[in-house]
Amino acid sequence: xxxxxxxxxxxxxxxxxxxxxxxxxxxxxxxxxxxxxxxxxxxxxxxxxxxxxxxxxxxxxxxxxxxxxxxxxxxxxxxxxxxxxxxxxxxxxxxxxxxxxxxxxxxxxxxxxxxxxxxxxxxxxxxxxxxxxxxxxxxxxxxxxxxxxxxxxxxxxxxxxxxxxxxxxxxxxxxxxxxxxxxxxxxxxxxxxxxxxxxxxxxxxxxxxxxxxxxxxxxxxxxxxxxxxxxxxxxxxxxxxxxxxxxxxxxxxxxxxxxxxxxxxxxxxxxxxxxxxxxxxxxxxxxxxxx
Amino acid sequence: xxxxxxxxxxxxxxxxxxxxxxxxxxxxxxxxxxxxxxxxxxxxxxxxxxxxxxxxxxxxxxxxxxxxxxxxxxxxxxxxxxxxxxxxxxxxxxxxxxxxxxxxxxxxxxxxxxxxxxxxxxxxxxxxxxxxxxxxxxxxxxxxxxxxxxxxxxxxxxxxxxxxxxxxxxxxxxxxxxxxxxxxxxxxxxxxxxxxxxxxxxxxxxxxxxxxxxxxxxxxxxxxxxxxxxx
Numbered sequence: 454x455x456x457x458x459x460x461x462x463x464x465x466x467x468x469x470x471x472x473x474x475x476x477x478x479x480x481x482x483x484x485x486x487x488x489x490x491x492x493x494x495x496x497x498x499x500x501x502x503x504x505x506x507x508x509x510x511x512x513x514x515x516x517x518x519x520x521x522x523x524x525x526x527x528x529x530x531x532x533x534x535x536x537x538x539x540x541x542x543x544x545x546x547x548x549x550x551x552x553x554x555x556x557x558x559x560x561x562x563x564x565x566x567x568x569x570x571x572x573x574x575x576x577x578x579x580x581x582x583x584x585x586x587x588x589x590x591x592x593x594x595x596x597x598x599x600x601x602x603x604x605x606x607x608x609x610x611x612x613x614x615x616x617x618x619x620x621x622x623x624x625x626x627x628x629x630x631x632x633x634x635x636x637x638x639x640x641x642x643x644x645x646x647x648x649x650x651x652x653x654x655x656x657x658x659x660x661x662x663x664x665x666x667x668x669x670x671x672x673x674x675x676x677x678x679x680x681x682x683x684x685x686x687x688x689x690x691x692x693x694x695x696x697x698x699x700x701x702x703x704x705x706x707x708x709x710x711x712x713x714x715x716x717x718x719x720x721x722x723x724x725x726x727x728x729x730x731x732x733x734x735x736x737x738x739x740x741x742x743x744x
Numbered sequence: 745x746x747x748x749x750x751x752x753x754x755x756x757x758x759x760x761x762x763x764x765x766x767x768x769x770x771x772x773x774x775x776x777x778x779x780x781x782x783x784x785x786x787x788x789x790x791x792x793x794x795x796x797x798x799x800x801x802x803x804x805x806x807x808x809x810x811x812x813x814x815x816x817x818x819x820x821x822x823x824x825x826x827x828x829x830x831x832x833x834x835x836x837x838x839x840x841x842x843x844x845x846x847x848x849x850x851x852x853x854x855x856x857x858x859x860x861x862x863x864x865x866x867x868x869x870x871x872x873x874x875x876x877x878x879x880x881x882x883x884x885x886x887x888x889x890x891x892x893x894x895x896x897x898x899x900x901x902x903x904x905x906x907x908x909x910x911x912x913x914x915x916x917x918x919x920x921x922x923x924x925x926x927x928x929x930x931x932x933x934x935x936x937x938x939x940x941x942x943x944x945x946x947x948x949x950x951x952x953x954x955x956x957x958x959x960x961x962x963x964x965x966x967x968x969x970x971x972x973x974x975x
Contacts, residue, residue, distance in 0.1 A: 456857060467845065651841070651843065651844075652843045652846075654841075655841050655842075655843055655854070656854065656858060657827070657830075658801065658803070658830065658835055658841070659830070659831075659835075659854055659855045659858055659902070659906075660827045660828065660829075660830035660831035660833075660855070660858050660859060660906075661827060661854075661858035662824075662827045662858070663824075663827075665827075665857075665858050
């Protein structure tokens with residue numbers, strides 16, 4: 454392995470410019486992918502926080518009576534695991550509204566009857582996605598006495614649709630950059646191979662196996678991918694550190710969260726993916742040349 | 745051919761033909777080379793000498809006929825086993841075929857690295873061979889900085905470093921002055937004395953007749969015209 458590593462490093466040194474261009478191309482591709490992943494990771498956290506940890510409001514029909522409450526609670530518990538369930542009567546709701554709208558409370562005093570419904574505020578014990586909350590809410594809505602279930606399906610649902618659209622665009626962009634990086638890596642290996650054609654021919658003549666001949670190219674591809682990944686992430690980290698503090702301060706009042714860098718798991722995944730990209734480019738190239 | 749009469753045969757060719765398109769480069773070559781023989785393949789340019797060597801070191805396949813190397817039928821050797829068979833050969837070429845951006849040491853060491861030898865053994869063995877061929881002091885030099893004679897000595901070092909049982913040399917003295925040519929032939933003779941079978945293809949009959957003692961196989965128009973022992 455040391456032998457192949459030495460050979461690969463020697464080749465990278467002798468073809469500095471070509472290898473540098475490849476590493477930069479890979480790093481830029483990784484940068485684009487990482488930016489999207491950074492956005493998705495943070496956006497997912499925002500959605501989770503906006504969804505308030507699986508909270509939902511269950512609005513009850515006008516003919517609801519307190520006698521029915523134990524049975525209703527049992528029915529809701531049967532749908533899914535509930536961590537917390539608070540009954541809010543329409544009187545309590547109106548009082549709370551009056552308190553919150555202190556300046557416009559005169560308007561509320563003119564109301565002849567309480568327009569607000571009785572409600573149950575619930576929090577799910579465990580949930581993995583917004584879709585799960587949505588499914589849960591639909592099951593509750595099917596209960597006879599339940600008028601409506603509010604879990605942020607309006608604006609949050611619309612936001613999620615936009616977010617998903619953005620996600621698809623992100624995937625498409627990532628795939629495109631992946632293909633570009635793959636193409637560049639494959640071409641670098643191809644050029645490296647042709648520049649060492651005599652060497653390969655001599656190696657064959659002296660009894661080198663195909664593995665012995667190909668190994669330095671694979672190591673070179675792996676190194677390019679690995680270094681490209683590290684460089685791409687380093688650029689992202691530097692950019693993140695430079696702008697994140699100021700951005701968090703200005704956005705804090707609007708979105709109530711801090712922008713975090715990619716998780717360690719994601720960083721490892723990106724570097725592994727980038728290294729694989731280098732290897733795969735090499736594999737495709739050698740497969741074509743040595744077929 | 746009778747196996748009893750050829751028990752020491754290391755290379756055997758049976759009715760070998762090599763065709764390039766419609767042109768026959770080798771016609772019905774049947775040959776038996778014993779272990780430890782020194783064979784000189786002579787003939788004019790284009791006679792088929794290089795083609796014969798290329799077929800022997802598996803750079804090309806035969807169009808017809810069969811070749812046995814040390815009892816192994818080349819037609820039945822799988823591509824994955826080819827490298828292991830090639831390690832039995834040491835090859836010397838007229839154009840040296842040295843890797844220009846690798847040092848003398850690295851060029852010679854390549855054979856042993858490819859064979860998976862240990863670095864300590866490689867260092868010892870390569871320097872030992874370079875000492876014999878007189879290239880020890882230039883082990884760090886790159887081939888383009890060496891003279892033709894020196895480059896061929898490096899090529900000979902590479903050919904013999906793996907202790908091959910067969911050495912094939914295609915016009916090894918073709919681009920050398922008489923002194924360098926003599927030196928290269930002396931090295932090949934040295935390894936022949938150690939037991940290696942040596943096949944040299946050259947049109948320089950005069951030089952070889954004055955140097956070696958062995959069998960001369962004369963090839964013309966792709967056919968063996970004459971086989972003679974040089975004394």
